[in-house]
Amino acid sequence: LFAGQRRTWWETHARLVLIEARVACGAASGRLVQDTAAVAEKLASFGAPAAPEASLLAGRIALALGWTADAERHLAVAARSRPGGPPLARMTGWAAQALRARAAGSRRGVLEACRRGLDVLDDHRMTLGASELRARATAQGAELAALAQQASLAHGGPRRLLEWSERWRATVLSTPPTRPPADPALLTSLTAFREIASRAEDARRQGRPVLALEREQRRLEREIRSRTHHIRGSAPGGGDRFDPGRLLDRLGDARLAELAVLEGRVHILLCGQGRVRRFEGGLLAEAVAEAEHVQAGLRRLAHPGAEGRLAVVEAAGRRLEELLLGAAADHLGSGPVVIVPPGALHRVPWALLPSLRERVLSVSPSAGSWLRARETEPPPDGRHVLVRGPGLATGGAEVPEVAGRYATARVLEYDDAQVPRVLDELDGAALAHIAAHGTFRADSPLFSSLRMADGPLIVHDFERLARSPYRIILSSCDTARLASVGADELLGLVTALLPLGTAGVVASSAPVNDAAVVPLMLALHKGLGAGLSLAEALRDARAALPGDAVHQATGWAFAAFGAA
Incomplete structure (x- = not known):
């Protein structure tokens, strides 16, 4: 089409996309190297920023064929983009330099090139204000991170591999998102979105047409997304730098197991007792498939009458x-x-694993995120907030009893449980308990929500808090579900809270039985009242549940995130 229209710039870029698709499908030939080099030359003649990318691709194909001289020539051309130009072109140059160093057998050269390239991307992503854009930008650094990990695995110790595993994991959580400005238009859009979403949900329940409401809801989502995407980020800088020594000092008698994935296989980096050890696990693809089977089993066990599935889930x-x-x-x-899993394994119910069932267990997106949560100080006023949303099968039956445990607890329910009031009370609270319907949006994770009296409370709302609650318990289905984006980033309710001052979250990664949640939550708060951490209280609460399949599945579905 572009060739017929004589739009040469677009035609050449389209040819690059076609070549990338063929390489992704496993194609590699001398003709493909020549075609890619020709595209690179033409892009360079236009001054297109994609020219280094095409030269890098030609070098990659030549390396796959074992043509080291040709590979060196094309990679050297791509590497010239390192000093200046757009961030993506500079990163491409450093990726080419890393491949040149690997071909020459220089581990130090590989690691230095990867470090310099990721520093460029660090500076770039920190100019982006929206956490969604920051997360998606990390995909550009995936190859550099993988090259560094492979070099560390081949020639370095487990500690070096841990450093590089952390270097490009959950970077969105390393610094709080830029606060949305006091933009009246954005606030108006958020309010209108809640109203339309609430009306659409009511219409669905009543069997009335919702097409027009859904169309308006999508329009408002686009408007909110556009406004947040245009927020400028902070000054360049990569946030906290991970220090393995500080992690080992803070662990004490605990163990931290970070799961790194290299060439499709899981490697366990076990930290504790002042050292890091590496163990080899299985294939990532097999683990992901098994986790999906477990999730299907937990969904079945959430309903009475599925006791026969319990043995199958335990075997999984x-x-x-x-x-x-x-x-x-x-x-x-x-x-x-x-446990620090990669993004692909965020839905594993870790408490189901036999060696973890009776342990004090917490999950964190990264070791650095756990450290920051561990060092987060609680707010001085110790305020407790309990929220009960509409439409729960039990009516949020645990909330009145939990309120009796805290003399000064602020309870928001019925018409008081509206988003503006809820946000006011949550800001800076010591402990928040929210019993509400949770909805996860895989297509747009920052629109994942908790249902309040006036409509959904979404992730974009939480990002407006000056400080999210120190501890937060989400007594809802699917509140721990996250979307994996970028290199190894996760977006959702839990990851929105952790960089905003929340040290610990209890949430569910699966649909749960509302009635079975009530005794679990009551036992959890009993432990918190006795001075236990969230992870300790959740461990004891699981043990206190009845031994039937529904209650066991409910306990496994909930996890403690962070370090509080």
Whole structure:
């Protein structure tokens, strides 16, 4: 089409996309190297920023064919873009330099090029104000991070591999998102979105047409997304730098197991007792498939009458342990355990794994995120907020009883549980408990929501808080579900809260039985009242539940995130 229209610039870019697609499907030939080099030359003649990308691709194909001289020539051309130009072109140059160093057998050269390239991307993503854009930008650094990890695995120790695993993991959580400005138009759009979404949900329940309402809701979502995407970020800088020594000092008698994925296989980096050890697990693809089977089983067990599935789910938990912990399961010690999974494994119900069931267990998107949560100080006033949303099967039955445990608790329910009032009370609270219907939006994770009296409370609303609650309990279905975007980033309710001052979250990664949630929440708050951490209280609450399948599945579905 572009060739017929004589739109040469577009035609050449389209040819690059076609070549990238063929390479992704496994194609590699001398003709493909020549075609890619020709595209690179033409792009360079236009001054197009994609020219280094095409030269890098030609070098990659030549390396795959074993043509080292041709590869060096094309990679050298791509590497010239390192000093200046757009961030993507500069990163492409450093990726080319890393490949040149690897071909020359220089591990130090590979790591230096990867570090310099990721520094460029760090500076770029920090100019973006929206957490969604920051997360998606990290995809450009995936190759550099993988090259550094491979070099560390081949020639470095487990500690070096841990550093590079952390270098490009959950970077969105390393600094709080830029606060949305006091934009009256944005606030108006958010209010209108809540009203339309609430009306659409009421119409669905009543069997009335919703097409026009859904169309307006999508329009408002686009408007909100556009306004938040145009927020400028802070000054360049990569946020906190991860320090393995500080992590090992803070762990005490706990163990932290970070799961790194290299060339499709899981590697367990077990931190504790002043050192980092590496164990090999199974294939990531097998673990992801097993986790999906477990999730399907938990959904079935949320309903009475599915007791026969319990043995199947427990067997899947044993297989997951073999794939994800391997021999590391025998070296977890007797203290608390922190699991740091990659984005692809965020839906694993870790409490189901046999070696973790009776432990004090928490989950964190990164070791650095756990450290920051561990060092977060609670607010001085100790305010407790309990929220009860509409439409729950039990009516949020645990809320009145939990309120009795805290003499000064502020309870928001019925018409008081409207988003503006809820946000006012949540800001800076010591403990928040929200019993509400949760909805996860895989297509747009920052529109994942909790249902309040006046409509959905979405992630964009939480990002407007000056400080989110120090501890927050989300007594809802699917509140721990996250969308994996970028290189290894996660977007959703939990990850929106952690950089805003929340040290610990309890949330569910699966649909749960509303009635079975009530005794779990009451036991959880009993533990908190006795001075336990969220992870300790959740461990004891699971043990206190009845032994039937519904209650066991409910306990496994909830996890403690962070370090409070």
